[in-house]
Amino acid sequence: MTMRRVKLLYTALMLLASHGALAVSYPLPPEGSRLVGSAFTIAVPDNNTQPLESFAAQYGQGLSNMLEANPGVDVYLPRSGSTLTIPQQLILPDTVREGIVINVAEMRLYYYPPLGNSVEVLPIGIGQAGRETPRNWVTAVERKQEGPHGCQPPIPAASMRREAKRCRRWCPGPDNPMGLYAIYIGRLYAIHGTNANFGIGLRVSQGCIRLRNDDIKFLFDNVPVGTRVQLIDQPVKYSVEPDGSHWLEVHEPLSRNRAEFESDRKVPLPMTSALRDTGGPG
Secondary structure, eight states: OSSSSSEOOOOOOOOOOOOOOOOEEEEEEOOTEEOOOOHHHOOOTOOOOOOHHHHHHTOOOHHHHHHHHHHOOSSOOOOOOEEEEEEEOOOOOOOOOEEEEEEEETTTEEHHHHHHHSSEEEOEEETTTOOOOSSEEEEEEEEEESSSSEEEOSOOOGGTTTTTTGOOEOSSSTOTTTEEEEEETTEEEEEEOOOOSSOOOOOEEEESEEOHHHHHHHHHOOTTTEEEEEEEEEEEEEEETTTEOOOEEEEEOOOSSSHHSSSSSSOOOOOHHHHTTTTTOO
């Protein structure tokens, strides 16, 4: 099949410093559509002193989202007068629109409120290599806690259970790596805040899902216990829209283990049968 139009949306990986942000809210698209939002550009101010993370936080993006949309940008100090693309156009994940959907490949969390016709999209940080955030898992919000206790294992994941007592434990408060709010999913993982000025859009956590503090406060206040939570790994998203246009959104695939993470070889992009059948690339 010859595609009428293929449009590439953006999104990859890196590091730095953050402020508060709020979820980007999108009206749900009409029946048969998965495309929401629109990308736009901004000019970096003259005499800029802010790192890329500051712009990412201002527009509700993760650092990886901004780096993929702006290849070659200086992560520490974007050049004054240069143009930054803000990637607020995206394809909704190919799954049920219910509760929380976390796509680890694009480092975004989607929240579909039970009442309303919108989706709230928040950038996240995920587990580092060897302490991966789960993928292909459906669970639910078990409980919520203001002022959570933190436990940071100083050792590789394979030894976590044996060495659990060696965790450095953190009391509730501003120094807690879990931030001020936590939403517990399953028995071992949480969606939580942070005490750091970086990490959203990076693989930095011990396996949990990390959000900027304003974003976790929003979820804490709005997501009820019992809410469905689904974690997926979809680096390639493809949609044929009602008008016949074809849209493709591609993210850097996550390494599946430490050996892949430390290798110079690229992790191959998955090619689904649905994408092949519609005449997409490959």
